[in-house]
Amino acid sequence: MEKVIDQSYYSTIEERETMYTFLKVVFEAPLTIDTLTQWKENFTPAFIDILTIENEALYQSFEKLRNSDLESFEAEEKAAYLATFNVFNESGHIPAPPWESVYVTKDRTMFAEPVFQMRKQWESFGMEIVNKHRVPEDHISIELEFMCYLIDFTREALRLSNKENFVRGIYTQFWLLKDHLNHWVKPFTRDILSSDTSDFYKGVAKLLQLFVEEDVEYMKSIKEVLDHE
Template sequence: MILNTAKLVGSLFYERWKKQELTQVLVALAEENIVSQQCLDALEVQSEEGLEHSFSHLFEGLGEMPAPPWGSVYLDKDRVVFGESTVEYRAFLASHGISLDTGLREPEDQFGLTLYAFSQLLAEEKEHASQHLLEYHLLPWAFPYLDLLNEKAGNPFYSVLAVDIKAWLMRVSDELQLNIVNRKLYLD
């Protein structure tokens, strides 16, 4: 169950969906209590153009990003993409036979892509590696990232989505009895 949910959640932060498709994904996630009715309501009032603009601004780097979705921005002292933590994460993925080749020159530590990698490890029944990915490579920065996204998204849908996904990740952490590594974070 977590495997499919992680893929769907990852897609919300990585793939540009049309509003109708996005609604279908969110209805499925709401049925599993992953997202709230408030999230569905916030999506309902969004225009297609508003969603596209917000997605570009929040996840693709259109202009100054209020909440960058890459782990290295939070884990590396210089707060850059493709930082030391990205290299470390890339080595972790390679050691488990995972390639996140999207056809673009982009860091693998993007929030949505990291959830894809997590789901792939689960699909391959690499339980220890999937837990390590969450404990060391994603969750140390994911909660502050989602808090920042909630605060600075400038779009009620993405603000509520950030709150809902943070709550889901906390439930996953409890369910899997994860020990999240306390890594040094570089926040403003």
């Protein structure tokens, strides 16, 4: 455990948790005035620069947020969210279904094996999703929320010098990335980018794919060190 822990590891924990939390909020529901107000007041230029590196669509969205009326921004992005991700949108068609099962089954069905795999892992940590029979556990926001939980679980194990839980936390994070998020985020992103959604959601989709691809390699390197301890 000691081989993977240095000052950069602590800072990376915070950076990863911040990014996953941001992505979870974006995909779990339409943006609210409260959320937009928090972003406008608390997101520093440096953090926005990190979010929008080589991502012009997302950069322009934050510029629009900075300069526009919150109510109009909220209304536009709510309409975009519902039209892109919500099963009850006006067209009756979901351009970018936010459930893993859709992307790993031949008939693009919901409530397939990923739901039960995710449920089993949540339960193994003594957790249960509220309204689990209404919102499948393989929804993108729930998988991102689970990653946030695992990061916090691993940090707490580190604080308590609990090697068993630390290793468990690292291995489960890698499992979530390798066997789930990295397995379907690319086609999910492709669906978002090919839809008529807003620049904000197209920018966030690019951020999601890039971050997951980078994070799976980072967690792989951490896991490999633990494998050889």
